[in-house]
Amino acid sequence: MSRQLKLSPPDQTGVSVIQSQAHATPLLSAHRAPAGPPARLRRPPGGKAVSPGKMKKPHADKDSDEYRQRRERNNLAVKKSRMRSKQKAMDTQQRVNELKEENERLEAKIKLLSKELSVLKDLFLEHAHNLADNVQPPADGASPAPNNGSANGQ
Amino acid sequence: MSRQLKLSPPDQTGVSVIQSQAHATPLLSAHRAPAGPPARLRRPPGGKAVSPGKMKKPHADKDSDEYRQRRERNNLAVKKSRMRSKQKAMDTQQRVNELKEENERLEAKIKLLSKELSVLKDLFLEHAHNLADNVQPPADGASPAPNNGSANGQ
DNA sequence: TTCTATTGCGCAATCT
DNA sequence: TAGATTGCGCAATAGA
Numbered sequence: 001m002s003r004q005l006k007l008s009p010p011d012q013t014g015v016s017v018i019q020s021q022a023h024a025t026p027l028l029s030a031h032r033a034p035a036g037p038p039a040r041l042r043r044p045p046g047g048k049a050v051s052p053g054k055m056k057k058p059h060a061d062k063d064s065d066e067y068r069q070r071r072e073r074n075n076l077a078v079k080k081s082r083m084r085s086k087q088k089a090m091d092t093q094q095r096v097n098e099l100k101e102e103n104e105r106l107e108a109k110i111k112l113l114s115k116e117l118s119v120l121k122d123l124f125l126e127h128a129h130n131l132a133d134n135v136q137p138p139a140d141g142a143s144p145a146p147n148n149g150s151a152n153g154q
Numbered sequence: 155m156s157r158q159l160k161l162s163p164p165d166q167t168g169v170s171v172i173q174s175q176a177h178a179t180p181l182l183s184a185h186r187a188p189a190g191p192p193a194r195l196r197r198p199p200g201g202k203a204v205s206p207g208k209m210k211k212p213h214a215d216k217d218s219d220e221y222r223q224r225r226e227r228n229n230l231a232v233k234k235s236r237m238r239s240k241q242k243a244m245d246t247q248q249r250v251n252e253l254k255e256e257n258e259r260l261e262a263k264i265k266l267l268s269k270e271l272s273v274l275k276d277l278f279l280e281h282a283h284n285l286a287d288n289v290q291p292p293a294d295g296a297s298p299a300p301n302n303g304s305a306n307g308q
Numbered sequence: 309t310t311c312t313a314t315t316g317c318g319c320a321a322t323c324t
Numbered sequence: 325t326a327g328a329t330t331g332c333g334c335a336a337t338a339g340a
Contacts, residue, residue, distance in 0.1 A: 081327090
């Protein structure tokens, strides 16, 4: 992850650079691999071909038994790692779906509660009026109870 | 994506299958590449080395100008595709974070509404009692009003 | 059929 | 030292 950010040369632009030498050299060149030729043309059967005593540490000959074992283990590790990566991506997507559903449930609940609240508020106001009417005995010819009211708090 | 599902041998389960032959064969073998040797040992500079007149259609020689152009275009496409893939993964992760926040907000709102509802219900009951007391002037020893009520909707 | 997009793979450099 | 990651290019093949 950080390797790229720390060491590798900018190849994000890529194309042009590669293009210029694409035909001349098979490819790979601006990357790492201090002692790593294209890998396809590497190690032409016949000799080291890379000037002996120059490479830091080829680790082992390509034919080496140890080399193959290392490669094999790494290949397995790579597969494993990639599998995990994909699984993780799928899990994340799944998580999104779950959260979406959860959200819908919560919104529905909010809607319900809001409705209930509204109804109760109306009832409350109505009763409050009734109470007031009772406390105030009807006198004169005034209208008994204009118990109307903008009973809407929502 | 679907290639795997249609043609390639089941390696989604992966590991085990691969493992079985991993050591035996150097590498690459159960996959495609009908005419594609390991690629690392392929075309050792000096000769075709793959028995001339055998391959169905190598498309073009590795040295071919057209071949390099095709490879180059594909390499670009690959980079592009992988970039998209990673971006998508990041977006999905971001989506998860957003949904989580949204959820918290909704839950908080539900908590608030529930509390409001609770308070209002209590008030309502209280007022109902008061109303009943006023309406029913104290007489005898009978209970003034059966104003009870299962005021619980939740 | 051709061209691009995807995907599995192995390699090598790095990271842990 | 070994396993885990990651960028890369290749080849097969899916998709248009």
